[in-house]
Amino acid sequence: MTRTVFIAGAGTGIGKTYVTAALVRRLRAADRSVRALKPVTSGVPALDDPAFADSDTARLLAAQGIAPTAEAVAACSPWRFAAALAPDQAAALEGRSLALSDLARWCRARIEETSNILLIEGVGGLMSPVTADATGLDWLRALACPALLVAGSYLGGISHALTAYETCRAHGVPVLALVVSESLGAPAPAAVVADAIRRRVSAPVMALGRGQPCPEALAALV
Template identity: 55%
Template sequence: MAIKYFITSTGTGIGKTYVTTALIRLARSKNMSVAAYKPVISGFDKQEIAGSDTGEILAALGEAPTEENVARVSPWRFAAPLAPNMAARAEGKTLDCDAILSLSLSALQENADLVLIEGVGGVMVPLDDKKTVLDWIVAAGAPVVLVVGDYLGTISHTLTAVEALRARGVKIAALVVSESGEATVSFDDTLAEIARWTAPLRVLGLRRDAGGDALAPLLA
């Protein structure tokens, strides 16, 4: 039976793609087949595909950053590093949330051992004038991996995101505390405090440059 996750976060730059690519590589090391998508991306520079989130996902999948592969993994790409609704507006466009959901539902039916959909920004980031990433998560129906940071203030942001997800009946498969390398608080202390406040949710700590082994419980 396929393992399916929607990977979201408390905000931008927390580590969603780091977690996505770590899971992909870990799964492939176990000879699992993987399908992964980041349908919406803002701040996308078509001259620097390899360094983008989409490029990193393709690299983890072992696929070249061709125009066709980029369009498959991230059909909605915007240049401005803004919330999706604002980035689309800057290009005179609007996001088609129905199309995003349709793609997501199709992806979740793929014949792969692991299927990942990575969101954009944080849980409450607007997609258009009415819908947020949370609406997308609810409609997609896949369990969530919530990626949170280890910075000062992350506990409040984490608990707010957890409450928002729970209020909409979303199943949270795990919280992943992603190490930034710039925190002023001990990573282990932050990990323990988040685990205490969110119990009985599963909380995993992912240190930078430590590989994805800490995420192994998500593939069990």
């Protein structure tokens, strides 16, 4: 059976893609089949722009060993918007729209068609708007799969992590684990932040420093 995990963030720009890509590489190194998707993404340069190589979509494809062809990019991230805004706002600037029903339907089709481990990375923070009417939490609940929460080690990150965790619990969303991704320039090491969070939650809590491999304990949970 497919094991689908939704990668959700306690905030925006905290390292969801970094953690997802690291997890993909760890699973592939263990000869486990995995597919990673970022269905919705904002602030994405055109495919022929050299800056595309630094996009979340390009990073996920690279972790999977997939060349960034137009077909592969569309299969990973069908809803791509140029403006670095919440997807509903970025879509409006392009005269486009995005409905939760369409997004959830697309994700369910990917779940049904694959026998791999499937990682679906969200956009922004857990409560960030995705459509005009739905947040990341609504999207996660529509898929009814466990969440892997990613938090940052920046000042205030502990509160954001615990708030996201409690939000999941309040809405009946299982949390597979919580990963603290190192924030550059943070006053405390990611491991210290992870330890503070670990004392306050029941889910496994791990730290991932920049340039470090994904913890084996995290891959073992998937």
